[in-house]
Amino acid sequence: MLRLILAILLRRLIVVIPMLLVVSVMIFVILRLLPVDPIAMIISPTALPHEVEATRAFHGLDKPIPVQYLIWIGNVFSGDFGNAISFRVSVLNLVGETLPATIELALFALFFAVIIGFGAGLYMFHVRGTVRETVTDVFSIAMLSFPDFLWALILILLVGVQWAILPFTGRYGPEFIAPDITGFIFLDAIITADGPLLWSALGHIILPALALALAFAPLIMRVLKSSLTEVMTEDYITLARLRGISEWRILLRHALKNGVLPTLTLVGVQFGFLFGGTLLVEIIFAYPGLGNLMVRAIRNTDLPVIQMAALTYCVVVLASNTVVDVLYVVLNPKLRKE
Amino acid sequence: MSLVEARDITLSARIGDMSVEVLRNVSFTLEAGETLGLVGESGAGKSMIGRLFSQLLPPGFAVSAGELIFDGENLITMSQTKRRRLLGKRIAFVPQEPMTALNPVLSIGSQFNEHLKRLGVRGGRARRDLAIKILSEVHLPEPELLLGKYPHQLSGGMCQRALIALAFAGDPVLVVADEPTTALDVMTQARIMALIAEMQQLHGTAMILITHDLRLAAHVCDKILVMYAGDVVERSGARDLLADPRHPYTRSLKRANPTISGPRMRLPTLPDQMPGLVEFSNLSGCRFSPRCPVNADACRAGVPAMLEIGPGHDVLCVPACASGERDISEVEAPPAPGGNGTDAPLVELKNVSRRFVTRGKWFANATTVDAVNDVSFAIGQGEFIGIVGESGSGKTTVARMIAGLDQPTEGQILVRGKDARLQTAEAKAERLETLQMIFQDPQSALNPRRMVESLLTQAMEADHRNHDAEERGGRAVDLLREIGLPGDSRRRYPSQLSGGQRQRVNIGRAICIAPKVLVADEIVSGLDVSVQAQILNLLLRLREELDISLLLISHDLSVVRYICSRVFVMHKGCVVESGPTEQVFADPQHAYTRTLLSAVPPDDADSPWPPLFSESEADVVRAF
Numbered sequence: 001m002l003r004l005i006l007a008i009l010l011r012r013l014i015v016v017i018p019m020l021l022v023v024s025v026m027i028f029v030i031l032r033l034l035p036v037d038p039i040a041m042i043i044s045p046t047a048l049p050h051e052v053e054a055t056r057a058f059h060g061l062d063k064p065i066p067v068q069y070l071i072w073i074g075n076v077f078s079g080d081f082g083n084a085i086s087f088r089v090s091v092l093n094l095v096g097e098t099l100p101a102t103i104e105l106a107l108f109a110l111f112f113a114v115i116i117g118f119g120a121g122l123y124m125f126h127v128r129g130t131v132r133e134t135v136t137d138v139f140s141i142a143m144l145s146f147p148d149f150l151w152a153l154i155l156i157l158l159v160g161v162q163w164a165i166l167p168f169t170g171r172y173g174p175e176f177i178a179p180d181i182t183g184f185i186f187l188d189a190i191i192t193a194d195g196p197l198l199w200s201a202l203g204h205i206i207l208p209a210l211a212l213a214l215a216f217a218p219l220i221m222r223v224l225k226s227s228l229t230e231v232m233t234e235d236y237i238t239l240a241r242l243r244g245i246s247e248w249r250i251l252l253r254h255a256l257k258n259g260v261l262p263t264l265t266l267v268g269v270q271f272g273f274l275f276g277g278t279l280l281v282e283i284i285f286a287y288p289g290l291g292n293l294m295v296r297a298i299r300n301t302d303l304p305v306i307q308m309a310a311l312t313y314c315v316v317v318l319a320s321n322t323v324v325d326v327l328y329v330v331l332n333p334k335l336r337k338e
Numbered sequence: 339m340s341l342v343e344a345r346d347i348t349l350s351a352r353i354g355d356m357s358v359e360v361l362r363n364v365s366f367t368l369e370a371g372e373t374l375g376l377v378g379e380s381g382a383g384k385s386m387i388g389r390l391f392s393q394l395l396p397p398g399f400a401v402s403a404g405e406l407i408f409d410g411e412n413l414i415t416m417s418q419t420k421r422r423r424l425l426g427k428r429i430a431f432v433p434q435e436p437m438t439a440l441n442p443v444l445s446i447g448s449q450f451n452e453h454l455k456r457l458g459v460r461g462g463r464a465r466r467d468l469a470i471k472i473l474s475e476v477h478l479p480e481p482e483l484l485l486g487k488y489p490h491q492l493s494g495g496m497c498q499r500a501l502i503a504l505a506f507a508g509d510p511v512l513v514v515a516d517e518p519t520t521a522l523d524v525m526t527q528a529r530i531m532a533l534i535a536e537m538q539q540l541h542g543t544a545m546i547l548i549t550h551d552l553r554l555a556a557h558v559c560d561k562i563l564v565m566y567a568g569d570v571v572e573r574s575g576a577r578d579l580l581a582d583p584r585h586p587y588t589r590s591l592k593r594a595n596p597t598i599s600g601p602r603m604r605l606p607t608l609p610d611q612m613p614g615l616v617e618f619s620n621l622s623g624c625r626f627s628p629r630c631p632v633n634a635d636a637c638r639a640g641v642p643a644m645l646e647i648g649p650g651h652d653v654l655c656v657p658a659c660a661s662g663e664r665d666i667s668e669v670e671a672p673p674a675p676g677g678n679g680t681d682a683p684l685v686e687l688k689n690v691s692r693r694f695v696t697r698g699k700w701f702a703n704a705t706t707v708d709a710v711n712d713v714s715f716a717i718g719q720g721e722f723i724g725i726v727g728e729s730g731s732g733k734t735t736v737a738r739m740i741a742g743l744d745q746p747t748e749g750q751i752l753v754r755g756k757d758a759r760l761q762t763a764e765a766k767a768e769r770l771e772t773l774q775m776i777f778q779d780p781q782s783a784l785n786p787r788r789m790v791e792s793l794l795t796q797a798m799e800a801d802h803r804n805h806d807a808e809e810r811g812g813r814a815v816d817l818l819r820e821i822g823l824p825g826d827s828r829r830r831y832p833s834q835l836s837g838g839q840r841q842r843v844n845i846g847r848a849i850c851i852a853p854k855v856l857v858a859d860e861i862v863s864g865l866d867v868s869v870q871a872q873i874l875n876l877l878l879r880l881r882e883e884l885d886i887s888l889l890l891i892s893h894d895l896s897v898v899r900y901i902c903s904r905v906f907v908m909h910k911g912c913v914v915e916s917g918p919t920e921q922v923f924a925d926p927q928h929a930y931t932r933t934l935l936s937a938v939p940p941d942d943a944d945s946p947w948p949p950l951f952s953e954s955e956a957d958v959v960r961a962f
Contacts, residue, residue, distance in 0.1 A: 235433060235434075236440055236441045239431065239501075241394055242426070244423065244426035245452070253444075332442075333443060334442060334490050
């Protein structure tokens with residue numbers, strides 16, 4: 001089993017490297033073909049033409065695009081991701097500071113989405129064939145048409161402003177100073193045994209994560225319900241009934257283990273969208289993550305930061321697909337053939 | 339007191355706003371340790387009787403009258419909880435499709451563990467030991483290793499053995515086996531039936547065997563109910579039934595199945611097929627009367643009463659017909675079509691081999707399988723040739739290579755004397771005009787979005803400039819007549835046809851451009867016996883009218899005997915025996931042919947079956 005998982009990872013790695021190269025070329029070229037000038041954003045309005053050219057040359061932006069790319073990619077391979085043009089710090093530092101926050105947000109969102117999606121999916125399956133099925137059906141379709149940013153606004157207005165029970169800006173309360181150990185605030189809070197910080201971070205992440213989860217959960221519940229309905233007509237379910245196995249046991253042990261496979265594919269594919277969805281939600285909640293960085297970089301046309309952030313999104317999506325592949329092998333013995 | 343007593347059970351179904359009697363007045367008794375066979379074609383209601391025991395009925399179905407007494411208690415009125423307590427413990431089931439009846443994501447061991455836990459075996463160690471014990475009881479090799487395996491790693495026969503082990507694990511008093519061997523090939527069928535009989539002996543279990551195979555039932559059952567459209571039409575001791583069937587339906591059923599020995603009789607065909615549930619309400623009187631070959635007026639007036647014609651032998655028929663006085667005359671069949679031997683062969687295989695090499699994966703070495711090994715034969719004009727063998731013997735690969743869907747790795751295939759590998763447009767066109775393939779499953783072979791007319795003349799599209807719509811329409815009408823379908827089926831879709839009609843369209847489509855050779859892979863195996871007889875007679879008629887040749891791939895030896903003049907017996911990729919069908923079947927030379935023939939339930943109710951495969955025979959089979 002372990003050997004097989006390693007084989008999958010190895011195979012993935014071989015595919016991923018050329019794929020990332022292609023993506024990096026695309027991002028690089030598109031960004032440079034855009035009619036924007038990053039130099040215009042950082043230089044003083046009174047600069048003389050030769051000063052502009054000097055700055056341009058300093059950042060290497062006067063060279064042909066292929067040469068720029070080769071320089072950049074060469075630096076990347078030696079571990080140098082370049083400096084941000086407007087922030088004047090290393091791109092790696094910027095991404096390194098913000099990525100953990102976004103990963104935390106996405107994982108919490110995924111966790112909530114799976115809990116809500118599975119719970120609701122099982123409930124929908126349970127009430128199939130009754131009036132309540134029609135009700136849940138209509139309800140789930142309505143849910144499906146709600147985008148995450150709308151949920152974000154509703155949650156802020158309702159939970160944050162109206163009831164005022166949860167905070168809705170930032171990553172943790174302003175009274176804390178984050179111990180920067182791993183960058184993951186929850187991990188850091190646990191390492192330093194800082195209970196109040198952990199509590200504050202938890203309070204802050206609930207609303208943005210929930211906004212993302214509520215948009216994602218209806219998909220999970222619909223796919224889970226339909227795959228369970230299909231699995232329940234299989235021969236082995238009938239035979240389990242004929243062996244006198246209880247309905248609960250049939251559902252949880254026999255049907256769910258099979259029915260979860262299509263759901264898992266969906267979660268894997270959709271996780272990329274969820275991760276992309278963090279961008280808007282982070283802005284709404286002023287959450288200092290990769291999405292916020294990306295938006296700021298776009299505003300400043302800070303090309304190195306944009307391309308790095310875009311590549312990071314790409315890597316995260318590929319990584320999540322790999323995790324799903326591995327999970328598939330763990331859950332589906334048919335794929336375990338070596 | 340009998341173990342099971344069914345008293346006048348009527349099962350009703352609600353279809354739309356109609357109420358249909360799916361089963362009518364079903365009565366039988368079953369003693370402890372006895373075997374009862376339920377025989378009939380699909381739609382007869384035999385599986386519904388099996389389902390009565392679990393009361394897992396389709397939605398809208400309910401028992402409206404009668405009672406089913408099991409061990410003194412009525413299963414129909416019993417509470418669900420109480421009934422569930424019986425299932426798996428006192429009443430066990432053996433399913434039809436062994437490959438899909440085990441949960442694919444749970445190991446065999448965990449499925450046994452779950453079942454044994456429910457049966458009340460305490461302790462993981464004890465359950466494991468018991469699982470190993472019962473798995474060796476069903477002769478599965480290396481049961482310890484098997485526990486860690488998953489269903490997809492097992493063959494169909496092994497899955498069925500595991501399921502039989504599960505069924506008998508709780509020492510049940512009754513086992514309901516619904517077509518337990520239908521999905522398996524002949525050899526495995528004989529072995530599985532022998533195993534079930536052995537387990538029954540060992541545990542003293544009574545069994546209800548649901549099957550479409552009258553001969554098989556006659557050999558393994560004590561008594562048999564013959565079902566037709568929800569009625570029990572005949573009830574008798576098993577041997578008596580096969581030797582002297584009385585109901586016209588039972589008689590047709592017996593004769594519609596070609597035999598493996600004795601004189602070859604022409605298969606009498608019943609018109610149409612078993613009525614569907616919705617048609618039941620239109621039938622007055624005896625439900626068989628519209629198809630009955632000896633039909634009396636009395637049958638249509640009302641349902642005849644159960645007529646006792648001998649000790650334990652009852653027939654649902656009028657006395658005149660049941661006495662056999664108005665029997666259907668039997669005609670000896672003409673010899674199976676053979677070639678005249680003088681013309682040049684249409685298709686010729688010269689030392690053809692096909693080797694499959696699986697690519698080496700990350701951590702596995704490449705493996706090679708010789709699916710077909712040095713096979714040579716020729717098909718002449720008008721000749722019907724059969725290839726028989728177990729699944730995995732390479733017979734389908736031969737058919738695929740002849741049809742050009744696969745290429746031999748060694749040797750040569752000649753179509754009308756020209757190498758089948760020639761890729762010129764001319765050579766391709768000639769091959770298509772010579773050879774057409776008929777696929778096994780018409781359900782998936784016919785495009786569901788096309789009408790019969792367009793399906794039948796699909797072959798004309800290859801060269802569409804030469805055929806206009808009018809010509810195609812005309813050809814479709816001719817073909818419909820040829821395959822015996824009513825003219826108005828032209829504008830129907832495959833889903834609006836019955837299984838037998840779909841197979842007719844499938845055949846009609848292959849003869850559209852009047853090819854010389856048909857390659858047919860198991861084309862009757864999914865059909866009911868009476869429909870199978872219709873299709874076989876259709877093939878023979880096409881031979882007479884069109885002088886067509888046929889290569890029939892089949893695991894059913896009696897079908898091959900009925901229509902093929904020459905037969906090739908394949909085993910593990912090699913042809914082990916070949917010759918004129920009559921001669922090979924009457925006097926088989928190779929040990930494998932003998933084993934294969936002995937696996938077919940004989941016509942004579944007194945000859946013992948299933949055979950005990952002797953060690954030496956098994957060795958020959960394995961060593962080959």
